[in-house]
Structure formats: structure tokens, C-alpha cells
Amino acid sequence: MLKVFESFSGVGAQCMALRNLKNKYKVVATSDIDETATLAYYYVHGKFKQSRKKYTTEKKREFIIKKGIGNKNRINKLDEVAVNTLFDAIDTCNNMGDITKINVNEVPDHDLFTYSFPCQDISSVGTQKGLDKDSGTRSSLLWECKKIIEAKKPKYLLLENVKNLTTGKNKKNFLEWLSYLEEQGYSNYWKIFDSKDYGIPQRRPRVIVVSKLGKCKTNLIKDNIIKQKSIMDIIDFEQQGWKKFMPKADVKGQVKNNSYAFLDDRDWKINGVMISDLCSTQRAGRTGLKLIKNENGNLYERKLNALECCRLMGYSDKDYYNMKKGNLTDGQIMKICGNSIVVNVLESVFMNIFEEENL
Ligand SMILES: C[S@@+](CC[C@H](N)C(=O)[O-])C[C@H]1O[C@@H](n2cnc3c(N)ncnc32)[C@H](O)[C@@H]1O
Numbered sequence: 001m002l003k004v005f006e007s008f009s010g011v012g013a014q015c016m017a018l019r020n021l022k023n024k025y026k027v028v029a030t031s032d033i034d035e036t037a038t039l040a041y042y043y044v045h046g047k048f049k050q051s052r053k054k055y056t057t058e059k060k061r062e063f064i065i066k067k068g069i070g071n072k073n074r075i076n077k078l079d080e081v082a083v084n085t086l087f088d089a090i091d092t093c094n095n096m097g098d099i100t101k102i103n104v105n106e107v108p109d110h111d112l113f114t115y116s117f118p119c120q121d122i123s124s125v126g127t128q129k130g131l132d133k134d135s136g137t138r139s140s141l142l143w144e145c146k147k148i149i150e151a152k153k154p155k156y157l158l159l160e161n162v163k164n165l166t167t168g169k170n171k172k173n174f175l176e177w178l179s180y181l182e183e184q185g186y187s188n189y190w191k192i193f194d195s196k197d198y199g200i201p202q203r204r205p206r207v208i209v210v211s212k213l214g215k216c217k218t219n220l221i222k223d224n225i226i227k228q229k230s231i232m233d234i235i236d237f238e239q240q241g242w243k244k245f246m247p248k249a250d251v252k253g254q255v256k257n258n259s260y261a262f263l264d265d266r267d268w269k270i271n272g273v274m275i276s277d278l279c280s281t282q283r284a285g286r287t288g289l290k291l292i293k294n295e296n297g298n299l300y301e302r303k304l305n306a307l308e309c310c311r312l313m314g315y316s317d318k319d320y321y322n323m324k325k326g327n328l329t330d331g332q333i334m335k336i337c338g339n340s341i342v343v344n345v346l347e348s349v350f351m352n353i354f355e356e357e358n359l
Pocket residue numbers: 007008009010011012013014031032033034037097098099100116117118119138141336339340341
């Protein structure tokens with residue numbers, strides 16, 4: 001049984017990948033501060049379970065605020081039903097909240113620690129403030145993971161972030177982090193994984209570092225065979241709303257007769273309008289990716305819907321419907337997708353960890 005601490009958990013793409021592989025695992029703790037992400041995790045993995053703790057609504061509110069989850073003023077204004085749901089989500093998924101506030105003595109023992117820390121200050125489209133230690137940037141939360149690694153010494157570690165972490169001004173911190181892990185006794189394996197090479201038609205290059213305490217027999221970043229999906233597996237054919245394609249700028253690429261393609265005109269002033277068999281990277285707070293279809297030479301376009309965004313992240317349709325059952329809006333679900341990790345990529349990495357465990 002692989003015990004997992006999924007920090008910066010979001011919707012729990014790590015847990016989805018483990019679930020799909022059907023090897024024995026148990027998520028013993030999670031950590032996130034975002035209210036919607038906390039609820040999404042619960043709806044997808046927590047099976048809408050209720051906490052056994054008999055707290056009053058006021059005590060539940062205090063519990064949530066103390067963990068640093070959600071905005072304090074908002075939590076104070078939530079009605080009883082919403083407080084109960086959020087409390088159930090945190091307690092049943094053992095969301096330890098703000099990583100800066102976690103007391104390591106309360107962290108359960110675990111074999112795998114996953115840390116897909118915020119990328120906003122590293123990403124090419126982000127603030128570019130970097131991740132220097134004590135800089136206070138969101139990406140510098142990486143250094144908070146040290147206290148957990150040193151206290152718990154998990155057998156395996158999994159880092160995920162944008163590929164910019166490994167280049168330019170971020171490279172120094174990246175190399176420092178790898179040296180730190182080596183000093184702690186870990187062997188590191190890392191490379192850039194692009195989801196387009198793992199069966200999902202989305203361009204999404206991300207760095208993944210897999211570390212093992214001590215020596216390792218398996219190459220923890222080798223590629224495994226993953227089921228291929230094409231654009232036809234992504235499209236929700238029930239979705240209406242196709243409009244005549246009116247390009248805003250010069251068009252690069254084309255869609256074959258009586259078929260479909262992805263369309264990206266979000267940066268049409270800079271990049272023009274792009275048509276491709278691969279979808280551009282989904283990003284939180286930057287929606288508007290589209291599909292284009294060619295029907296007997298006539299071109300039509302429409303925006304990707306939230307179900308299609310989930311499919312492009314390798315989530316199951318049931319994951320999407322569970323989030324809808326919890327009343328998350330399509331906009332919230334798309335934001336969650338943009339922040340997340342393509343499940344198929346994680347599956348390939350976890351296959352190696354399970355192989356190593358069985359040697
Ligand atoms: C890149 S996303 C990770 C997504 C996640 N791996 C998934 O599967 O969807 C980073 C996450 O870190 C969370 N986060 C930001 N600050 C945090 C903090 N101080 N403590 C814990 N989590 C934090 C964000 O709310 C966000 O969900």
C-alpha cells in the first residue's frame with residue numbers, strides 16, 4: 001500500500017492517476033488553500049462523505065479559517081449549508097490547508113509526497129517574480145516543502161511545474177533544489193513531459209522531477225504505453241452553439257473537409273489565428289480555446305466546453321459530472337483544469353514507481 005501526501009492538491013490529478021492504475025494506494029493527507037479546489041477534490045475523490053466530528057457551525061468556521069482555506073471574510077459570510085460542505089470536504093480529505101502553517105508533527109507518515117507548487121511567478125505568461133527563498137512569491141512555496149521532506153523522509157517525491165522552472169533566471173533555484181534533495185539522500189530523475197506525447201491532444205510541456213530516497217533500479221522517468229486519444233475522443237457531440245467561422249486575423253493551419261480541429265485565436269493580434277490537431281495549453285484565468293469544423297467546405301467554430309476541457313486533462317467524464325453534482329460552475333471547472341496536471345502523464349510516472357516497488 002503506497003501512502004500518499006498530495007500537497008498543492010487542486011482537484012487531485014495525482015489521485016486520479018493512482019486510481020486509474022488500480023495499484024494499492026491511500027491518500028493520507030492533502031493540502032490546498034483554495035475553496036473551489038478543496039470542494040472539487042472532495043466531489044471527485046471524497047465521495048460526498050460527511051465528517052464524523054460533531055462541531056457547531058461556528059466551530060467549523062474557525063477550523064476552516066485556522067487552516068487558511070478560502071478568504072476569511074467570505075468564510076464568515078457563508079451560510080450553514082456551505083460551511084458544512086466545506087468542512088466535510090476538508091475533514092474527510094484531510095486537507096491540512098496552508099502549507100506555511102502545517103505543523104509537521106501532524107503530518108501522517110507517507111511513502112510518496114507530491115508537490116505541484118504554484119507556477120504563477122515562473123510561467124512565461126505569469127508575473128516573472130521568480131521563486132527565491134523568502135521572497136514571498138507564490139512559487140517560492142517550494143521551499144516550504146523542505147520541512148515535510150526533512151521530517152518525514154518520504155521514499156518517493158514528485159515535483160511538477162511549468163518547464164520555465166528549468167531555464168533562464170529560475171534555473172539557479174531549480175539546480176539548488178536538486179542539490180538539496182541529493183544532500184537529503186535522494187536520487188533525482190527529471191525531464192520535460194508534454195501531454196501531446198502521452199495520448200492527449202493538448203500541448204502542455206511540464207517538468208516533472210521524481211526522486212527516490214537512496215538508490216533506484218528503475219528509470220523513474222521512462223515512458224510507458226499510454227492509450228492514445230484524438231480530437232474525436234474529446235469532442236462533446238451534444239454541445240450546440242456552432243457559429244460561422246469569421247477569422248479575426250491571418251489563419252495558420254487548416255481543417256480537412258468534413259472533420260474537426262482545435263482553434264486558438266486568443267492572441268490573434270500577435271500570433272494570428274491558429275488551427276491545429278493539437279489544442280494549445282489550457283491555462284487558469286485564460287479560457288476561450290475553440291473547436292473548428294469543416295462541413296462540406298463550410299467552416300464553423302465554437303468554444304470548448306468544460307467537459308471537453310476535463311477530457312483534455314485526462315479526467316474521466318464521471319469526474320466532471322461529480323464536480324457538476326457539487327454545483328461547481330463550468331467556469332470554476334475550467335479554471336481547475338488550467339491549474340492541473342494531465343492525468344495520463346502522471347500515470348506513466350506512477351507506473352515506474354510501482355515497478356520500482358515490485359523489484
Ligand atoms: C498548480 S496548482 C496544483 C494543481 C494540482 N496538482 C491538481 O492536480 O489539480 C497549485 C495549487 O496550490 C494551491 N496553493 C497555493 N498556495 C498554497 C498554500 N500556501 N498552501 C497549500 N496550497 C496552496 C493552489 O490553490 C493550487 O490549487
